[in-house]
Amino acid sequence: MPAPVRVDPVRVDIVSDVVCPWCVIGWRQLAAASAATGIPVEVHWHPFELNPDMPAEGENLRAHVARKYGASAESSRAARDRMTEIGAGLGFVFDYSDESRMRNTFKAHQLIDWAGEQGRAHETKQALFEAFFTRGEDVSDPALLAEVAGRVGLDPEAARAMLDAGERAGKVREHQTEWLERGIRAVPSMIFEGRRLVPGAQGEDSYAVLLRRYAEAPAAT
Incomplete structure (x- = not known):
């Protein structure tokens, strides 16, 4: 069986x-x-x-990524662009800006x-x-x-x-x-x-x- x-x-x-x-x-x-x-x-x-x-006031996202991961502004921007593209393909909107905060x-x-x-x-x-x-x-x-x-x-x-x-x-x-x-x-x-x-x-x-x-x-x- x-x-x-x-x-x-x-x-x-x-x-x-x-x-x-x-x-x-x-x-x-x-x-x-x-x-x-x-x-x-x-x-x-x-x-x-x-x-x-993370403090109550948060931290600028670009500054946070640079401090925590040592990422340059260019590599950080490229990573955000990649995630935005992947997200769009999955029906999700990532709307990053220079003012985005962690x-x-x-x-x-x-x-x-x-x-x-x-x-x-x-x-x-x-x-x-x-x-x-x-x-x-x-x-x-x-x-x-x-x-x-x-x-x-x-x-x-x-x-x-x-x-x-x-x-x-x-x-x-x-x-x-x-x-x-x-x-x-x-x-x-x-x-x-x-x-x-x-x-x-x-x-x-x-x-x-x-x-x-x-x-x-x-x-x-």
Whole structure:
């Protein structure tokens, strides 16, 4: 008798930050692979801060990239142009400017955690990607984060109260620490079915291969 074949979605845990352009690209590539193969994915987002010590006022993006990575103005511009082109091909708008700023994302992760209990973590994550990369908004600002909550159908006043009280801060910090202890040092990091860690944005074809592999795996008994 043949082994039973799974029909449920492939679970993908994604560790990422809302100011990580490759996290946007990786997710969009995964979504494209899911659509192309007809294999659904069950996505779970997990917090990671690329810049946990980023001050409240943020930092000019060009200056940040030069300081952190030693990138020249020319190479930084070329990288932004490349990401803009890739994003456009995936239906996402990266709208960089000379005034673009890197932001602290700790409160943004608290909003996602809160939204998750109401079944809106994925929508909130996507709205935050758009807020930062497309709209150039300050995703460290509680007022803006409350507005983002409203954009995805959540109560903005409740979101603001939650952020002001800091009631999710400890939980988010604990989750971040857990992923660091598991060796995650860069994002995006995707874990397929809790078995296979795939770092970086690997492309639609690579994700399609992984989805087929796990979709065709025998169902758990």
